[in-house]
Amino acid sequence: MGLLDVKQEATEARLSGVTLPESGAWLATARADALARVKTMGLPHARDEYWKYTRPGTLTQADAPEAALYDTDEAPIFDGIERLNVVFVDGVFSAEESDDLTGEGLSIERLADIAQNDIHWAKELYGVLETKGQTPVQRPLAALNTALATDGVVIRVSGEVSKPVNLSYRHRDTTSDAALHHVVKLEEGAKVTLLENGPGAARFNQVLEVEVADKAEFHHVRAQGRDHERRNVTHIFARLGTESVFKSFTVTVNGVLTRNEAVLELTGDDAVAHVAGACVGDGEFHHDDTVFVTHNAVNCESRQVFKKVLRNGATGVFQGKILVQPDAQKTDGYQISQSLLLDDDSQFLAKPELEIYADDVACSHGSTSGAIDEEGLFYLRARGIPKDIATDLMTLAFLAEAVEEIESDELSDAIISRLESWLERRRG
C-alpha cells in the first residue's frame, strides 16, 4: 500500500466519528470545505517529507495524551503590561476571567457567538487564508482546525489600538483537547499588538489568520511556557498589503511537542514581514519552527530569525523557506536559524530553503549548530563567574538576538526576564 493509501485509510478512520459543529450558513460552508480538504490531503504521517523531523502521531490520534498541570505561583508573563485580556480555559472563552471586550478602533467578537449567524464579514478570511496556505505545501492540521474549532476571537481593527490585546490561555484539565481559531483583520492604516501566553490545553491546535491591509501594522508576541507535557500545533497565516508591517515573535520554554508554523505572503509592494523565535528546551522537549514566506510583490523585506538552546536530549527543528515569485523584484530576504547545543545528546535539525524566480533580489540564509564557546566560558570564569552562571549568561546572550526582533522594549524585557528566571530555576 502506498503512502497516500495509508494516509487516506488512517484519516478515514480518525474522522469516522467526527461530526462538524452546528453553525450558520457562512461558517457551515467553511467547515465543510475544510473537512473535505483534510480528507483529500490526509492527516500528516511520519513518512511525509514535511513531517520528517517531527512525529505527528500524538497530534493526529483521536484522544489527547494526558498532560500534567504546571504548578507555579509565577504570575503570567504579561501581567505587568496594560492590556485587554481575553481568557480561554482549555479552549473555551471565559467571560468571567476576561476584560470587557471593547476598545477604541477595535471590535472583538467570540467565534462561538457569531457561529450561528447567516452571514459575517469574517467569511472573507476564515479558512480562506488557510486554504491559500495549503499550496505548495499541505498543512492538514490547520484545515482540521478550520473544520472543528468552536471557539476563538474574530478581531477587526480600524484604527491605532493603544493597548495590546492579550489572548491568555489556561490549562486546567489534564486531558483537554482544544482547537481555537482566530481571525484578525487590520483595515488600511490600522495598528494593533496581539499578545498570546499560556498553555492552551493538554493538546492545543490553533490557527491564527491575519489580514494586514495597506499601510497597516501588526505586531505579535507569543509566550509558550509553563506546562511541560503539553502538545501544541499552531499555524499563522498572514497576507500583507502594500507598505504593511507584520512582526511576530514567539518564545517557548518547556513542552514535549511544539510545532509552530508561519505562512506569510507579501502581496503588496514595500511590505515588511518578520518572524522570529527563541526557545529553550531541557530533556523531553521537541520544538519545530516551520516557516514559509512568499514574496509576491516588489521591494518587500522578510526576516526569519530563530534561536534554540537545547540540552539533556532536547530536539529543535527548523524548516524555513523563502519563495520569491518572478515579479517580486528588489526582494530583501533574510533567514537565520541557530542552535546552541549544551550537550551531545541534544540535536538540531534544520532545512533552510530559498527558491527564487526573480533576478533582482538580495536573499541570504544561514544555519548553524554549535556548542558553547569554551574560550568565552573560560574568560567569564576567570573573572570569578561560576560555570553554571557563565553558561546561562552566554545562553541568554545567544537568545537575545532573536528577542531583539521585538520592537517594544517593555515586551522584550518581559521575555528576557522570563528566560532569566527559567534559567535560574534550572540552576536550582
Added chain:
Amino acid sequence: MLEIKGLKVKLEDEDKQILKGVDLTVEAGKVHAIMGPNGSGKSTLSYVLSGRDGYEVTEGAASLDGEDLLEMEPEERAAEGLFLAFQYPVEIPGVSNMTFLRTAVNAQRKARDEEELSAADFLKDIRAKAKTLKIDADMLKRPVNMGFSGGEKKRNEILQMAMLEPKMCILDETDSGLDVDAMKLVSEGVNALRSEGRGFLVITHYQRLLDHIKPDVVHIMADGRIVKTGGPELALEVEENGYADILAEVA
C-alpha cells in the same frame, strides 16, 4: 603571596612537556617580570595558574597565600584574588560589558561571603574607574570586547582588574598590539593599582613595557624553566643584546 614550586606541565592531548620545573615566588607589594623568547612557556604558566583546560600538571605546586591553586576551579581562583589580564581578551557577543563586570564583582563577593554591591554603588565605582582609563559609557554598554580595538581591549582588561581588586595580578603580554599612547594609558592604570598588599607578575617579550611598569625583579624564562633572575638591569640587558647571549651564558 604567589608561590610556585617545581611546576612541571604538559599538554593534555599531546606528549609535549611545556614547563619543566618552574620555581618562583612573588611577594606582596612587588612587581616581578618574566621575559623570554617565544615558546619558552611564559603564557602557559599564566594559563595553568588561572585554570585553563588543556594542560596537565605532572609535578610541583602553586599556591596563593598558602591556598593550593591547582585544585581550584577557575572561578574559585579568581575569588581567591588571582587575576589574569589576557593576551587575547575574548569577545562575548550579547553580554554587555556592564552586566559582565557586575556579575563578576558580585559573584566574587558572594564566594567570599561579602555583601553584594548595589546597582548604584557599582555604577559609581565603574564610572570613576572607566574615566581614568578613558573608557566611555558606550564601551561599557557594548558587548564584552566586541568591536573593540586592540588598545580598547587591553584597557578593558585593566578596568576589570581595577573593579575586581585582586591580590595577585598576572599580565600576559599586555603590551602586544599596543601603540605608544595606549601602552602609556594601560601602564598608568596598572601603576595606579600597585600597592603594598598586591603582587604583580608581568609577562612580556619586550623590555619597553617595563619602562612604564617598573619591575622589582626580572626573570628570564627559556625552554620551560626560569634560567636567570636579577634586578631591572636584566631587562635592559635583554633589550641591548637579545636573548641569545643570556641563554648562551646559562647553557
